Amino acid sequence: MPEISNKGLKKKEKLHKHTFFRKYASILLSHHPECEKFNNHTLNIGSLRFCIGCFIGYPTAVITILLFNIFKIYTIFNSITLLLFGLTFLSFFILSPLNLTKRREIKIFQKFSIGLGSAFLFWWIWTLTSDFSFNLIIFIFTFGALIVILNGYHAYCFLKICRKCKYKTDWYNCPGFSRLYNQNKLKDNI
Secondary structure: OOOOOHHHHHHHHHHHHHHHHHHHHHHHHOOOOOOHHHHHHEEEEOOEEEEHHHHHHHHHHHHHHHHHHHOOHHHOOOHHHHHHHHHHHHHHHHHOOOOOOOOHHHHHHHHHHHHHHHHHHHHHHHOOOOOHHHHHHHHHHHHHHHHHHHHHHHHHHHHHHHHOOOOOOOOOOOHHHHHHHHHOOOOOOO
């Protein structure tokens, strides 16, 4: 049996990572089809497309959580204030069902607010008690519910838009998914 050198194995691993990114980058960066009906859901930076919700909301939450930790900002607020700020910022989600996020600026503001609200809610949970297990259970339950609600609504709207299209969720034939579909047909040995 032929032996693969360490150098050859590293080259193959690097090639595999590169191939994986080439195949799945567009779906990881923006899970929206390249369709005019979804232009309001994405930001274009050069040749890359980013989901506004993921590109704005998640970094806002993570950066705010880190800044609150580094500078101990969460200690400035009492538990109720953290909860109220969290719920207030998260309540900007209501702009979507009210169809007020048609303008990209409003959608970006909404995603920023949801990220900020998530960070406040995060710190509310982790400052509830000193019992790590209790806080962890509350965290899993709260953020699990939040993710189900936000992603459930996202999926509902996504399907609602696609069902109005002449392709009616036939994503293999939809031109909006053609680039993504063709990228995923790359051979593993490229």
